[in-house]
Structure formats: structure tokens, C-alpha cells
Amino acid sequence: MRAAAIALAVALCAAAAGAQVGAACRGCHPGQTDGWRSNGMSRALEPLRAGELAGLGTVAAGSTGFAYRFETDERGAALVETWSDPSSKKRPSEVQRARVEFAIGAGILDRSYAVRHGDLLRFGPLEVVRDPVTGERHAALAPGHAIDPRSRFTLPIAEECLRCHTSALPPRDHPLDLAPPPGWKPSGIDCVTCHAEAAQHATWRERDLAGEPTQGPDPLQAARANPVRQGLESCARCHLQGDADITLTPPWRGLPGPGEDLFARRATFVTATPTHEIGFVSHVERLAQSVCFQRSFGRDRGSLLCTTCHDPHASVFESSERQRVRDACTNCHAAHEPRADMDRPCSETAEKRAGRACVDCHMRATGVFDVATVRIHDHRIERKPPPPSPPGPLRIKSTRDGRLAHFTLPGRTEFTPKSDPGLWSMALTGAYRRDLALPFARQEPGAIAAMIPGYHLVRGSLLEQAGDLAGAERSYREALRFDPGQLESAVNLGGVLNAQGQSQAAIDLLTPVIEAHPRAEGARRNRALAWLAREDTTAATADLLEAFHVSPSEPVARVLGQLARARGDAQEAARWASVAAGLEPRPAPR
Numbered sequence: 001m002r003a004a005a006i007a008l009a010v011a012l013c014a015a016a017a018g019a020q021v022g023a024a025c026r027g028c029h030p031g032q033t034d035g036w037r038s039n040g041m042s043r044a045l046e047p048l049r050a051g052e053l054a055g056l057g058t059v060a061a062g063s064t065g066f067a068y069r070f071e072t073d074e075r076g077a078a079l080v081e082t083w084s085d086p087s088s089k090k091r092p093s094e095v096q097r098a099r100v101e102f103a104i105g106a107g108i109l110d111r112s113y114a115v116r117h118g119d120l121l122r123f124g125p126l127e128v129v130r131d132p133v134t135g136e137r138h139a140a141l142a143p144g145h146a147i148d149p150r151s152r153f154t155l156p157i158a159e160e161c162l163r164c165h166t167s168a169l170p171p172r173d174h175p176l177d178l179a180p181p182p183g184w185k186p187s188g189i190d191c192v193t194c195h196a197e198a199a200q201h202a203t204w205r206e207r208d209l210a211g212e213p214t215q216g217p218d219p220l221q222a223a224r225a226n227p228v229r230q231g232l233e234s235c236a237r238c239h240l241q242g243d244a245d246i247t248l249t250p251p252w253r254g255l256p257g258p259g260e261d262l263f264a265r266r267a268t269f270v271t272a273t274p275t276h277e278i279g280f281v282s283h284v285e286r287l288a289q290s291v292c293f294q295r296s297f298g299r300d301r302g303s304l305l306c307t308t309c310h311d312p313h314a315s316v317f318e319s320s321e322r323q324r325v326r327d328a329c330t331n332c333h334a335a336h337e338p339r340a341d342m343d344r345p346c347s348e349t350a351e352k353r354a355g356r357a358c359v360d361c362h363m364r365a366t367g368v369f370d371v372a373t374v375r376i377h378d379h380r381i382e383r384k385p386p387p388p389s390p391p392g393p394l395r396i397k398s399t400r401d402g403r404l405a406h407f408t409l410p411g412r413t414e415f416t417p418k419s420d421p422g423l424w425s426m427a428l429t430g431a432y433r434r435d436l437a438l439p440f441a442r443q444e445p446g447a448i449a450a451m452i453p454g455y456h457l458v459r460g461s462l463l464e465q466a467g468d469l470a471g472a473e474r475s476y477r478e479a480l481r482f483d484p485g486q487l488e489s490a491v492n493l494g495g496v497l498n499a500q501g502q503s504q505a506a507i508d509l510l511t512p513v514i515e516a517h518p519r520a521e522g523a524r525r526n527r528a529l530a531w532l533a534r535e536d537t538t539a540a541t542a543d544l545l546e547a548f549h550v551s552p553s554e555p556v557a558r559v560l561g562q563l564a565r566a567r568g569d570a571q572e573a574a575r576w577a578s579v580a581a582g583l584e585p586r587p588a589p590r
Helices: 002-016 030-037 143-147 196-208 228-240 281-288 289-296 321-331 358-362 422-432 434-441 455-464 468-484 487-499 501-517 521-533 535-551 556-566 570-583
Strands: 066-073 076-083 093-104 109-118 119-124 127-132 136-141 246-247 266-271 365-367 375-377 402-408
Touching: 030 365, 066 093, 066 127, 066 136, 093 570, 127 365, 136 143, 228 281, 246 422, 266 422, 402 422, 422 434, 434 455, 455 468, 455 487, 468 487, 487 501, 487 521, 501 521, 521 535, 535 556, 556 570
Parallel strands: none
Antiparallel strands: 066 076, 076 093, 093 109, 109 119, 109 127, 127 136, 246 266, 266 402, 365 375
16 A cells, blocks of 8 residues: 555656756657656755645644644645634634745655745745555644744755755855745756766767767766766765765855765764664665675675665656665675675575565664654665664754764775864754854864865854854954855854944945845844944834845844834834734733
């Protein structure tokens, strides 16, 4: 029943796949292109499908009083937030509604939604989960909102969230979670994400087929300098999630390109104390813990790679994939004596193995710690795997104690972060352990971290939080020296200057940022504070109004009400007080 439900889900999703995926490649590669369109990765980001949010019901956010539901009409879909006073019997009242912009994920197991809150892109509090047995779909709290039911519309979707879901990131603007412009259309992962020089190959091949002279060899073939390394790294760019991820060299945006040396450009940190709990995107780090991988990796022939078991141009739920996995395993574990350089044969007879794939015995199906109700195969291959992990409270990171280890491949020894406190401060901040990151931020960085603009931003933030405003100011200025376009550092620096009583310096710093990026709501809020310090309430009100338009929030509404009251406008003050109360409803006093 479960296999039939998943097969139906895959078929429905494949039917909805955009024809643009691989359109330029289909003329020569129809089989791979059509197969890719059935793969969930090709639909990892896409517009809403007709009717997909209809009839899903209301979901309560724990005991907060907030609840959420999807509503659809001819104009599209919205995610509606309601609130009911737990101490009252009154019917729930609507608080906010946010337009659903696009879907994240193929929808085979679960599917998240990007919503527009003000002018910003946020994770919707609800996702849609498909029952693995019946195939029925239902709404549930999204993982971040299940962990913190009061998250509401505050969890941003920046390009770090989208880069593994699309080959065409939205145009960059500030703030980084600004909703994309109307001309941008959500689309999934295309051929160019995994195939280096794909566009150049298409041009080269077109000339070659036309009998025209070509320059040099086929660019696609020439780009395959190290098939074993690149065969793993193409997948590891997105399927090695870890607890923290640091880009070491420019460009700082998006993924390292196909064919690049991933582990020279990026440092990934995983838990130093792995257990059998796994994350939804933990495939490569779990595979690397397998003896099969460790013994085979590096061979010119026979290395265990992701593509050993998976055809990247096909859905993993196709029946042929089970046979592909078995063939990959029996290449080393045949029913007869293995070759001298291979492992022992499978101990089960053909009769005992009938109807089962190797993964059924050696790659347990289990729930994950970061997405509720989803079961996947653990990619750590074991002779006798433990039972599935029991359900528990959701969490985002694998590490529980803050201990991290730098992920590396067998034979890779040219890079180590051990002697660079700056890299550890970034890694621990990424793992949500700012308490452990601060001691490293107080040390001088190593040569690698010192050249990363993001390190200086992280260091400034840690020092600012610890009350070292002078140190934070130096770090933010250093970040801007390395990358003047890193406006997050400029915004934070404006706040630090305000805190040090340098309001005019804050205004001088933030004004060019706002002129270049009028919707930079953080810059406007910090400049408003500077205007208030200089007793210019008119300018402060103007900045706060713009900030509220971009990102509606109770604190900004409350300050706008206070400013209206100070200038004697009781009606406007009452209006903003009502807006603030509506955005942050509270139980009536008893």
C-alpha cells in the first residue's frame, strides 16, 4: 500500500513538472531529460499546483492560541493566522494573512511554502505532509514552527535556503529575504546545476552536428577531470547538510559550481558524536560512515558513490531503482566467493532474499529528527542496523552538546580548521551555539577566516551581543572592507554606532544604504533610532513607516503610536495601538 501511494504521488508530481526543465538538452538526451522531470529534484521549487491547498483543515500552534489554515480563491492562495484567547470562549479572530508565493519541495513526502509577509519572504507556518501508507495529504506545522510555535511569520527564506532547490536564484537585493520581483519565476534544479560547462557543451555539440569546425574537445567531457571525486561532490553540494557550512573562497553566493573542488571551497561541520538519529538531508555524511564507502573510495573503478545506487536522471521510487541498488551491492557481495579486493558475499540464500532489496536489511528506514512523520533510508550501510529511531521532539541541528567535527573525505588532508579560531566561531554560530562560539570570536582568526567577510560579520555579532561594542564596530568595519556590498554588516554597524552615542555617524553610514536599497527595513529602523537621538521625530516616523510596510511588526507599530501621541495626534496614536495589539494579541486580564 505504501509503495502504491508513493508511486501515485510521484506520477502526479511528474505530471506537474515544468517542461522547461532540460528543454535545451532534450533534443539529444530525451531519455535522461524525461527521466529527470520525474525526479523530485527537478520540482524542488515550483509554483503552486492547481488545488493542492484545498480542503486541508486548520492546525493549532500548540497552546499559543494561534492557528493556521490555507485559503484559496481565483487570485491564488493565502495562509491565514487566527488567534483565540485561551481564557475566553470567543470565536477565533483573524490576525494576519500572507500570500503563498511558491512551494518548496516536490511534495512526495512533504512540501513547504514560501509566503509573503509585508515585502519579505517567510517560511509558512504550515507544510503539507503525505501519509506514507494511504497517500492522503494533510497540513501540519512546519518544522521550525513545531519547534517554536510562536515563530509565526518570522522565519526568513534567504538564498541559503533556496540554493539547493533551484538553478535560478532570485535577483539579489537587500534585505536578503526580500520577496522576489514579479519577473522571477520559481523553477527547480536544471541540468546546469550538476553538469559543468553544459551550456558550452550544447553550443559545441550543435556546431559539431552541423559539420562546422569546433574549438578544442567537448567542454562537457573536458570538465570531468576527476570522475570519482566529482561524482560524489555533485551530490554532496546539497546532500551533505551537516550542522554548519562555511564558504571559504569567493564567490560567496550560491553553490560551488559543478566540477569545482567542493571541499577546497567549503567547510562542512557535522556532529562530533554521531548517533543513529539522522537528519532529512544527511545522506553523504551517513554514507561516509559506512565501511563499504571507506574501503572503496578512491578506486578508479568500484568506488561507492551516490550514482552507484542512484540514477540521477530518474526517480528513486521507480521499480528499476531497487534492482539498481541490488546490482550495486552484489558487485561486491555476490552469492559466490568475491574477488580478492572485494568484501565477503551476502550470507543469505537467494530464496531468503526473494522479494527484498539489500536496503531492506542493511539501510534501515527511520524517522528523522528535523521533519515530523517523514521516514527515509539511513544511508549508513550496516551489517546489522539498529531499529528505527523513536519519535522525539523536533530539532534543527544534529549535535546536542555543541561538539562539532570537520567533515572530510578519506585521503583529504590538505585543509584542517583546527588552528583557526575564526572558522570555529562561524561553525558554532551556524550550529546555534553562540555561547560556545564567543570564546573563539575573542581570539584572533587564522589566515583563512581572516579573509572571509562573513567571519567578520559573525564576530561582530557575537561581540555586540557580549557588550563589546568597540570590538563589534571594528569587526563590522573589517567585513565592509573585504566586501562593501555586505549590507548586513552596515546595518549592524549602524546599530552599534547608535549604542555608542554616535547618531550622526549612524545616519551618514545608513543613508547611502537606504538610497540604494529603499526597502532595507533594518537600516531604516536603525536610522530611525539615530533620528530620535537627534530629536528629529518627523524623519524617524518616516523611516519607521517604511520599515513597517516592508516588515509589519508589533514593536514598530507600538513606537509609531508613541510618536503620534507625543505630537498630540490621539486618533493616530489609538490607531497604531490597535494595530500593535492586533499583531500581538494577548489574553484578557482576569
